[in-house]
Amino acid sequence: MxxxxxxxxxxxxxxxxxxxxxxxxxxxxxxxxxxxxxxxxxxxxxxxxxxxxxxxxxxxxxxxxxYTMFNRLPMGRFHLQVCRNISCHFAGAAGMLRHLEDKLNIKEGETTEDGLFTLSAVECLGSCGTAPVIAVNETYHENMTVEKTDRLLAELRAENNSD
Ligand code: FES
Missing domain, CATH: 1.10.10 (Arc Repressor Mutant, subunit A)
Known part of the structure; x- marks a missing residue:
C-alpha cells in the first residue's frame, strides 16, 4: 500500500x-x-x-x-544515543555503552523486546564541553557517568509507566 x-x-x-x-x-x-x-x-x-x-x-x-539522525528501522519509545566521538570517548563513553548493553540486554543498534529502548552509538552531538553525552530522543544528558545512566533508565521506565 x-x-x-x-x-x-x-x-x-x-x-x-x-x-x-x-x-x-x-x-x-x-x-x-x-x-x-x-x-x-x-x-x-x-x-x-x-x-x-x-x-x-x-x-x-x-x-x-x-545522516545517522534518520532512522531506517522502527525505534523504541526512548532512543538512547551514546556519543562515541573523541571527547566523549576519553570521558568514558565506551564503558557507558557497554554498561547500557548489559543493563538492557541488547547490542548497539538493537531495540529491547518491550519496545521501550533503542540503543545507538552516534557521532559528535555538538556538546563536547559536557562530555560524555547521551541523547534520549531530542533531550541531552550531559556529564554522564555509569551511575547516572542507571538513574536515567529508572526515570525513563517510571515515565513510561506513568503514561
Ligand atoms: S564528542 Fe561527544 S558531544 Fe562532541
Missing amino acids: AYKISERTLAEIDRLLKIYPQKEAVLIPALHEMQKEAGWIPEEAMDALGARLNIPYARVKGVVTF
Missing part, C-alpha cells in the same frame, strides 16, 4: 517550499518532519516524499542513509 504523508507534514512541506523554492533545500527538514510521525522513515515514505518533491527516490534514500 502506498505511504500516505500526514496532512500535518504536507502542510509543513508546503510552508517550507514557500521559504526555500529549491526542492533539494526542503528535503532534510521534510525528512525530519516525516520522522516525527513514527520515529523512523520507511522505504515507502522515502518514495512518497521523493514523488512529492520531484526528487528521485535514490537521492532521498541516499540522504536518509548518509
Whole structure:
C-alpha cells in the first residue's frame, strides 16, 4: 500500500517550499518532519516524499542513509544515543555503552523486546564541553557517568509507566 504523508507534514512541506523554492533545500527538514510521525522513515515514505518533491527516490534514500539522525528501522519509545566521538570517548563513553548493553540486554543498534529502548552509538552531538553525552530522543544528558545512566533508565521506565 502506498505511504500516505500526514496532512500535518504536507502542510509543513508546503510552508517550507514557500521559504526555500529549491526542492533539494526542503528535503532534510521534510525528512525530519516525516520522522516525527513514527520515529523512523520507511522505504515507502522515502518514495512518497521523493514523488512529492520531484526528487528521485535514490537521492532521498541516499540522504536518509548518509545522516545517522534518520532512522531506517522502527525505534523504541526512548532512543538512547551514546556519543562515541573523541571527547566523549576519553570521558568514558565506551564503558557507558557497554554498561547500557548489559543493563538492557541488547547490542548497539538493537531495540529491547518491550519496545521501550533503542540503543545507538552516534557521532559528535555538538556538546563536547559536557562530555560524555547521551541523547534520549531530542533531550541531552550531559556529564554522564555509569551511575547516572542507571538513574536515567529508572526515570525513563517510571515515565513510561506513568503514561
Ligand atoms: S564528542 Fe561527544 S558531544 Fe562532541
